[in-house]
Amino acid sequence: MARSKLLLELEPYDKKSGALRVIIETPKGSRNKYDYDPDSDTFELAKVLPEGMNFPFDFGFVPSTLAPDGDPLDVLVLTDAPAVPGCTLKARPLGAIEARQKEKGSDWIRNDRLIALAERARVHDSARSLDDLGPHVLKDIKGFFINYNRLFDKQFECIKDVGPKRAARLIEDAQKLFRKKH
Numbered sequence: 001m002a003r004s005k006l007l008l009e010l011e012p013y014d015k016k017s018g019a020l021r022v023i024i025e026t027p028k029g030s031r032n033k034y035d036y037d038p039d040s041d042t043f044e045l046a047k048v049l050p051e052g053m054n055f056p057f058d059f060g061f062v063p064s065t066l067a068p069d070g071d072p073l074d075v076l077v078l079t080d081a082p083a084v085p086g087c088t089l090k091a092r093p094l095g096a097i098e099a100r101q102k103e104k105g106s107d108w109i110r111n112d113r114l115i116a117l118a119e120r121a122r123v124h125d126s127a128r129s130l131d132d133l134g135p136h137v138l139k140d141i142k143g144f145f146i147n148y149n150r151l152f153d154k155q156f157e158c159i160k161d162v163g164p165k166r167a168a169r170l171i172e173d174a175q176k177l178f179r180k181k182h
Contacts, residue, residue: 007088010063017090033055049148058118094129100157102155112170114171
């Protein structure tokens with residue numbers, strides 16, 4: 001009997017619409033951080049954030065990608081309301097925060113964050129790039145990732161903000177790395 005495709009192996013772009021496909025791991029507003037486990041094809045509770053701290057938007061990954069940190073390419077998706085873990089949604093990349101991350105006693109590694117807009121979102125629906133978001137949105141997102149990493153004894157440094165074309169290149173590079181490893 002043939003094995004069904006894992007979420008990790010889905011095509012990163014929807015063939016009909018051309019939209020980016022994102023698998024949601026952690027919903028907007030959640031204090032629970034979930035990680036996808038490809039060995040069991042399930043979502044596991046990875047961390048619990050302290051009271052008063054939660055994910056500002058849905059957080060997930062682009063399937064069939066591999067980032068320099070060894071995980072699928074991370075995506076923060078602007079949505080109106082939280083999606084559920086395991087939900088697949090279509091999104092439009094607005095850009096990315098090119099970043100690096102460091103654990104105590106280790107070297108810096110790249111850990112970029114794509115920023116995308118859910119296809120069905122009403123809030124920010126006219127946004128085409130990070131520049132179209134209110135000035136506080138990107139600042140809050142960066143602050144979240146810096147503080148989130150600090151909680152787990154990691155450093156997170158934002159290198160620069162990039163637009164949709166560079167985000168597309170990051171996705172393409174992560175697809176190439178995924179194909180090379182798989």
